[in-house]
Amino acid sequence: MSTEVRVPTLGESVTEATVATWFKKPGDAVEVDEMLCELETDKVTVEVPSPAAGVLEAIIAEEGETVSPDALLAQIADAGNAGPEETKPRPDDAEAETESSEEPAQEPQKAKGQSEMSGKSVDVMVPSLGESVTEATVATWFKKAGDSVEVDEMLCELETDKVSVEVPSPAAGVLAEIVAEEGSTVDAKARLAVITEGASGEKSDDKSAPEPEASGDNDDDTASDVGSPGAGPEDTKPRKDDVEDAPSAKKAMAEKGIDRDAVQGSGKDGRVMKEDVAKAKSGGDKPARAPAAPASADQADRQERVKMTRLRQTIARRLKDAQNNAAMLTTYNEADMKAIMDLRNDYKESFEKKHGVKLGFMSFFVKACCHALQEVPEVNAEIDGTDVIYKHFVNMGVAVGTPNGLVVPVVKDADQRSFAEIEKEIGELGKKARDGKLTMADMQGGTFTISNGGVYGSLMSSPILNPPQSGILGMHKIQDRPMAVGGEIVIRPMMYLALSYDHRIVDGKGAVTFLVRVKEALEDPRRLLMDL
Known part of the structure; x- marks a missing residue:
């Protein structure tokens, strides 16, 4: 009897994954929950555990293949079954081979x-x-x-x-x-x-x-x-150069400029796995440069070609799909951040003392967006064929930059959470993202997204939608600018805000209203308490 190994749940917006690395090969014994392979999506890396103990009978989806949710990856034979028969040569086969090797080749083909x-x-x-x-x-x-x-x-x-x-x-x-x-x-x-x-x-x-x-x-x-010379029958252990490393490990070494000799492989016969590269210190030889024609040799010395990771390829495709499939439009506004900055200064010490977490800007933006989404629910909706699905809850995606690319963990039921709960959740998700420990549960179910380009110094940008969501808010750098307040010119800490939205479902009036409500809540946080 065989047990099927299938692609686990990848999240409601994830439709495919790539088989990155197999940790086992056909014929290997496996235990329950022992890791069999690693899948990569545009969001996270997913490890697939063995659902049963036995022998890995067959691998259906090889490394590099693209698979859909619930697709068949492999089959495991019960421990009582031998699985694939070993192809050891029989004595008569050995004699036939010896006789054959003494005869010259007769057929040129x-x-x-x-x-x-x-x-x-x-x-x-x-x-x-x-x-x-x-x-x-x-x-x-x-x-x-x-x-x-x-x-x-x-x-x-x-x-x-x-x-x-x-x-x-x-x-x-x-x-x-x-x-x-x-x-x-x-x-x-x-x-x-x-x-x-x-x-x-x-x-x-x-x-x-x-x-x-x-x-x-x-x-x-x-x-x-x-x-x-002198090698005996037992001298058959593969040398380091003979071992085929995992494809995901090869790409990781190329991207980080890590020499193969600087990585200690933990796989079979010293095979280098992706996690081995993560443990190795960066350094060694740089990625091989792309070959160039002799006439352009001087240019070849000043350029290099590195294959995109599967994660980066998928991110690129999904972002382009968002542009192609949605009628995307962006509206802009600006917010005076003085009120929030003053509020933080007044309460930051007591807030941290009571809740054990610092009071940041993100909780104010999450609260402001949740407030605005109540008035303009279509920004929190999505299109499914000819239907519109309205969400009566807010799962707030918070874009986080990592060394491997942009990921969007989700704060579930953000509209029901306090400032302290939001700050704690964002802090924990951010740390997991940087450590590469986000799970699919952390990434799925988002209904709206906030992206903070301001941490990198961006003054203004147009964020791209995160399908199937219909809206994304872009935060930017806080910059002192002269503003007219009460008939006088004063210096105020200002931030440009950008809302990109799907014009198929959100009209211009709704988009502008949403962004104005966010601006009002940021400039006067008391409106959040009064539900205004």
Whole structure:
């Protein structure tokens, strides 16, 4: 009996995830709740635990594949089942292979070193590329025809308009033929290569992990199975350069400029995982620069090419989708922050003493927005097909910048919370975001968002909607400016406010009214107490 491993709940606004890293391979024993793989969405990284104890029977969604919620990731066989049979050679197979290796190759189509044993041919097909992806480009082959390959060893890398997909070997044997060469475009069901299962071949001159040439006569078909002089049958432990690191770890090392030798791998045979890179200190070699034509060598020395992370690719796509799908418009106003600043100065010590948290600006903005949303509920609504869904609660998203990109944790039922509760929640969510510990529960369910570009010095900007929400408030830098107050010119701490909204559901009158109510509440916080 097999147990299915499926994609966990990703949140109501998250429709897909990318399989970043598998911590186990088919045939490995697993325990209940042991981490099997890691998924990446545009918001957070999700670890998938094992739902049962047993043996990982099959991996359905390989690293790099895009999967939807509840999609099948893998299958686990009960502990009583052996799972996939081990492909250990039988004695008669060994004799056949020895006899075959003594005969010269008769067919030019066969790869050098391929065994004459009656091994089954296994097609290497393009893996699942995602629902809307119809083709890919063969970027790099890590193996060449005639190379020996192991199960799940990386054969090549495909590039699509969304992600890079690494293609593992479906069987152990010899790469007999490469059907799709580097640079060729293949469709979603194309054949990439052919593997002769169980055959022996040459060691790979792997592009991603070069190996020293084997000693002895290179023309001897059996030389590829012999290690350095004096190596015995037990001297088969993979060297560091032979181990294929997790794709997410490779990208993380490239982004942070961390040398592979500076990272201690915790995976099987020393494989570097994503969390290993996070623990390593930044430094070492910089990411490899992009190749350039000889005539532009001087320019190549002053530029570098680094592949976008899956998180950054997804953020880019979702932001562009927001622009394409919504009738987005922005209205502006400004607020005099003197009243709030005076209030904070008067009560900050007593507030912190009683509640154990500092009184910041964000709680005032959250309260002001909740107040305005009561009067203009369409800003807190969303469009679903031809329907409008009005939310009679406020789950306030607060955009937070992290080293990996912008994330939006959510303060649930913000309209029912006190200033102290809001400040505590925002502080805790911000810390979890910076530490990379946000969960899907922390990210889902937002109905409106506040983004504070002012912490980076932004004076004015137009924030982009966070779908499927219909409104987002942009806060900016507080700057002293001369203002006319009561017929006199005075210096006041002013902040520009921006409301971006979906004009399909929010009219100009509603948007302006909302922003005016926020301005009024900020300039006179007593209005919040009086519900004015």
